[in-house]
Amino acid sequence: MTLALVCTSHSPLLEFNDPPPEVRTEVDRAFAQARQFIEDYEPDLVVSFAPDHYNGFFYKLMPPFCIGLEASGVGDFGSSAGPLDVPSALAEQMAQSVLDQGVDIAVSLEMEVDHGAVQPLEILLGGIATKPVIPIFVNSVAAPFAPMKRIRLLGEAVGTFLKNFDGNVLLLGSGGLSHDPPVPRLEAATGEQRKMLLGCNHPTAAARSVRQQRVIDTAKAFTRGEAGIMDLAPEWDRQLLDILASGELEQLDAWTAKEMAATAGNSAHEVRTWVAAHNALKAAAGQYTVTSEYYRPIPEYIAGFAVTTAVSVPKTAGLTETAVAAGTVRA
Numbered sequence: 375m376t377l378a379l380v381c382t383s384h385s386p387l388l389e390f391n392d393p394p395p396e397v398r399t400e401v402d403r404a405f406a407q408a409r410q411f412i413e414d415y416e417p418d419l420v421v422s423f424a425p426d427h428y429n430g431f432f433y434k435l436m437p438p439f440c441i442g443l444e445a446s447g448v449g450d451f452g453s454s455a456g457p458l459d460v461p462s463a464l465a466e467q468m469a470q471s472v473l474d475q476g477v478d479i480a481v482s483l484e485m486e487v488d489h490g491a492v493q494p495l496e497i498l499l500g501g502i503a504t505k506p507v508i509p510i511f512v513n514s515v516a517a518p519f520a521p522m523k524r525i526r527l528l529g530e531a532v533g534t535f536l537k538n539f540d541g542n543v544l545l546l547g548s549g550g551l552s553h554d555p556p557v558p559r560l561e562a563a564t565g566e567q568r569k570m571l572l573g574c575n576h577p578t579a580a581a582r583s584v585r586q587q588r589v590i591d592t593a594k595a596f597t598r599g600e601a602g603i604m605d606l607a608p609e610w611d612r613q614l615l616d617i618l619a620s621g622e623l624e625q626l627d628a629w630t631a632k633e634m635a636a637t638a639g640n641s642a643h644e645v646r647t648w649v650a651a652h653n654a655l656k657a658a659a660g661q662y663t664v665t666s667e668y669y670r671p672i673p674e675y676i677a678g679f680a681v682t683t684a685v686s687v688p689k690t691a692g693l694t695e696t697a698v699a700a701g702t703v704r705a
C-alpha cells in the first residue's frame with residue numbers, strides 16, 4: 375500500500391480574473407506537474423478533503439466534518455455539476471472506522487459539493503467522476519471551528535483506516551492558504567443573507583450570479599489595492615508550508631481559529647484540509663516527503679496560492695529534481 379498527496383489552493387477566479395501572463399504560466403506549470411505526478415502514481419482511490427462555501431452545508435445543520443457516501447457537484451462558478459463516483463460501501467467503512475477511533479464525523483447520502491471540492495478534481499483528474507472519490511467535508515468557513523488538534527486527529531483516523539486499503543490512494547487537500555474573499559459570514563449577515571446561510575432556501579441561479587459577480591469585482595479591486603478585505607499573508611503561508619513539509623504537524627495544534635483568521639483571513643481556515651490530508655498521509659505511511667511545492671501570493675485569485683505534492687516515503691535530502699526544475703520557492 376502506498377499513498378500520495380496533492381494539496382492545492384482553489385479559486386473560482388482562475389476562470390474569471392487573469393493575473394499577469396507569466397504568473398498564469400507558472401500556475402499552469404504547477405498544475406501540470408501535479409497532474410503528471412498523479413498520472414505516474416495511478417491512484418485507485420482518491421480521498422478528498424475540501425471545504426464548502428454555503429453551497430452544500432448550511433447553518434441549519436453545520437457539522438465540523440462529513441463523509442459523503444454519495445455526492446454531487448452543485449455547479450457554482452461554472453464548476454462541474456452532477457454525481458461524483460463515490461465508492462459508497464468503502465466510504466461507509468471509513469466513517470465507521472473514523473468514529474471507532476474517536477472522531478465524531480457525520481455522513482451524508484446526498485452530499486453537495488461546490489468548487490472547493492470540484493475544482494481540484496477537474497484540474498488534477500480531468501473531471502468529477504474520472505476516479506472513485508471519497509469526499510470529506512471539513513468546515514472551513516462557518517464559525518465555530520473545530521480546534522486544529524481535532525483536524526489533525528481527523529486526518530490521523532482517515533490515514534489509519536487507509537492502511538488496510540489494497541491499492542494506491544491519492545489524498546487531496548483543497549483551499550487556502552491565506553485569503554479573505556467575500557464569503558458571507560453570519561456575524562455580518564442580515565435578513566436574506568442570514569436565510570441563505572441557514573440554508574432555508576437553496577441559492578437560486580440569480581443569487582449565485584450576484585455572489586459570483588461580487589467575488590470577481592472584489593478580486594479586481596483587491597488587485598488595485600482597493601478592496602476592503604484582508605491582505606494576503608505570505609509569511610504565514612511560508613510558515614505553514616514549512617511545518618507541513620517538516621511533518622511535525624503537532625506544532626499546528628497551538629494555532630487558534632481566532633489567530634488564524636486575524637493573521638491570514640477568514641478563509642485561511644481552508645488550510646485545515648491540508649493539515650488533515652498531510653496527517654492522513656503520515657498516519658498511513660509513518661512519514662512522508664514533500665516532493666514539489668509552488669507558492670505565490672496572487673491577488674487576482676484572492677489567494678496565497680500553493681500547490682504541493684508529497685509521497686509516503688522516507689525523507690531524502692531536500693526536494694526532488696522535478697521540484698527544483700519547476701521553480702519552487704523553497705531553497
Ligand SMILES: O=C(O)CCc1cccc(O)c1O
Pocket residue numbers: 384385386387427549550553555556557558585589641644675676677
Ligand atoms: O464562494 C465564494 O464566494 C468564495 C470564492 C473564493 C475566492 C477566492 C478563493 C477561494 O478559496 C474561494 O473559495
Ligand SMILES: [Fe+2]
Pocket residue numbers: 384425427490549550641644
Ligand atoms: Fe475557498
